[in-house]
Amino acid sequence: ETGVTQSPTHLIKTRGQQVTLRCSSQSGHNTVSWYQQALGQGPQFIFQYYREEENGRGNFPPRFSGLQFPNYSSELNVNALELDDSALYLCASSSAHERPQETQYFGPGTRLLVL
């Protein structure tokens, strides 16, 4: 157990809907990253939040957005859902002081199915 929790564990939505996924980072960690993992693929970086600001973004459209709260928990929001958004969404936390911590600690993921 890494101490990173995600909710919900599973979610079914239809095309065009919006979804919010939640993540609580490990105690003492101030950096949260989100990854999308399609079936049979490795995780792909969506974006990272550090001290409540976006600190880097992967190749994902603007309808993928996020938030980080003062307690370092985070949300991933996806608008106008498409079928290809069906995937496992992973949250990872790490701590950053003078330099980002290299090892990330992953939550169990939220499996999203878009019909």
Place this chain on the structure above:
Amino acid sequence: SQQGEEDPQALSIQEGENATMNCSYKTSINNLQWYRQNSGRGLVHLILIRSNEREKHSGRLRVTLDTSKKSSSLLITASRAADTASYFCATDDYGGATNKLIFGTGTLLAVQP
């Protein structure tokens, strides 16, 4: 996009045998990590090797890194049924501002009891 590929895509062995997985990557790195994923759930960090290291051990795990060939291997010795999982290599965001991980495509390991 993925950083690179892992080989083989799938591997089936008997308990007690050794399992070797290979990872190739495309860009310069500061470090390379290996993660395990059970049944499509969260990833668990196994080991990190830095670009100036050639070999590292952790329990039954042995990782090698060849930066000239941009490749790494993970050896699991004396495998157990509980080692059944997907294994991913991940490189760092070399020269970037984040600590994002760039993953390979993964190797699915099945250890038969």
